[in-house]
Amino acid sequence: MANYKEDLLTTFGIETDGEVQQSLQEGAKWAKFIAICMFVCAAMLVIVVSIGGPLLFRVFSQFNSGITALGAISSQTFLLMAIIVVGLGIVVIYYFLYAFATKIKAALLSQDKAVLNLGIKNLKIFFIITSIISIIGLLGSVTTIFNFLL
Amino acid sequence: MENESQSSIFNDFAIDEDLKNNFNDLAKWAKVNAIVGFVSVGFSLLTMVASLILTFGYNYGSSNSLTNVLSIAISLLLNAILFKAAKSINEGTATNNQLQFNTGLSNLAKYFRVLGIIIIIVLIVCVLALLIGIVVGLNRSF
Numbered sequence: 001m002a003n004y005k006e007d008l009l010t011t012f013g014i015e016t017d018g019e020v021q022q023s024l025q026e027g028a029k030w031a032k033f034i035a036i037c038m039f040v041c042a043a044m045l046v047i048v049v050s051i052g053g054p055l056l057f058r059v060f061s062q063f064n065s066g067i068t069a070l071g072a073i074s075s076q077t078f079l080l081m082a083i084i085v086v087g088l089g090i091v092v093i094y095y096f097l098y099a100f101a102t103k104i105k106a107a108l109l110s111q112d113k114a115v116l117n118l119g120i121k122n123l124k125i126f127f128i129i130t131s132i133i134s135i136i137g138l139l140g141s142v143t144t145i146f147n148f149l150l
Numbered sequence: 151m152e153n154e155s156q157s158s159i160f161n162d163f164a165i166d167e168d169l170k171n172n173f174n175d176l177a178k179w180a181k182v183n184a185i186v187g188f189v190s191v192g193f194s195l196l197t198m199v200a201s202l203i204l205t206f207g208y209n210y211g212s213s214n215s216l217t218n219v220l221s222i223a224i225s226l227l228l229n230a231i232l233f234k235a236a237k238s239i240n241e242g243t244a245t246n247n248q249l250q251f252n253t254g255l256s257n258l259a260k261y262f263r264v265l266g267i268i269i270i271i272v273l274i275v276c277v278l279a280l281l282i283g284i285v286v287g288l289n290r291s292f
Contacts, residue, residue: 020252020255026259026262027261030262034265124179127183131186134187138186138190141193145193145196145197
């Protein structure tokens with residue numbers, strides 16, 4: 001059993017001193033914590049907006065005089081929908097981080113190379129999505145700054 | 151010594167191209183993420199300096215500037231760790247250097263650890279703010 005474990009570790013390219021294994025385990029532990037925190041935040045965001053939506057919208061419309069009473073209901077629905085979409089987006093993005101954490105833990109326990117590959121792929125997808133969102137956000141900021149300057 | 155560590159540890163790793171490619175891609179995207187983060191920090195810094203110049207002498211938004219400085223510093227720290235991790239993983243897999251690869255993965259773990267600790271601090275601050283809000287609200291009502 002011990003030999004089998006060592007063989008698989010070598011196949012991974014992981015040193016038997018366990019430094020890489022330890023790093024992966026620690027990374028997975030914190031990644032899982034971060035993902036769970038984000039799931040809770042997304043759930044709280046959706047719950048708070050669903051329950052206190054009308055009140056939030058009243059406060060929001062006080063600062064935005066352009067919103068008329070006629071368009072208030074549709075704007076309120078739009079705001080609610082937008083926040084639900086944001087919440088779902090957070091859940092989808094952090095699902096990949098959560099999957100990375102669980103798969104890495106499972107791979108280290110079972111010494112399954114395919115599961116390790118899947119875990120790394122999930123983290124890659126997480127970085128791809130966050131990079132794309134960051135680029136879009138950055139472009140938005142640049143556009144806002146240029147609009148302000150011109 | 152270096153050759154020995156390269157050949158003994160990475161021989162089998164080189165065979166598993168799939169895993170190597172995945173680590174390479176992961177490092178590539180982590181690098182992109184860190185670079186975009188650095189550019190964002192640069193823009194935030196520019197915006198902050200511009201707003202400071204525009205509001206100079208009015209003492210307007212000083213607490214806002216403090217928050218901005220803090221968020222810029224945190225973002226810089228996180229992206230620096232992520233960039234170092236990506237660079238080391240890339241170099242480690244490209245040159246079959248186990249030490250570099252170890253450093254990369256250790257930095258990646260460090261990135262998640264720092265991010266997790268920041269989240270804990272933010273949660274504590276939020277809970278404290280909520281408690282203070284409740285206490286102040288109760289005091290006002292009595």
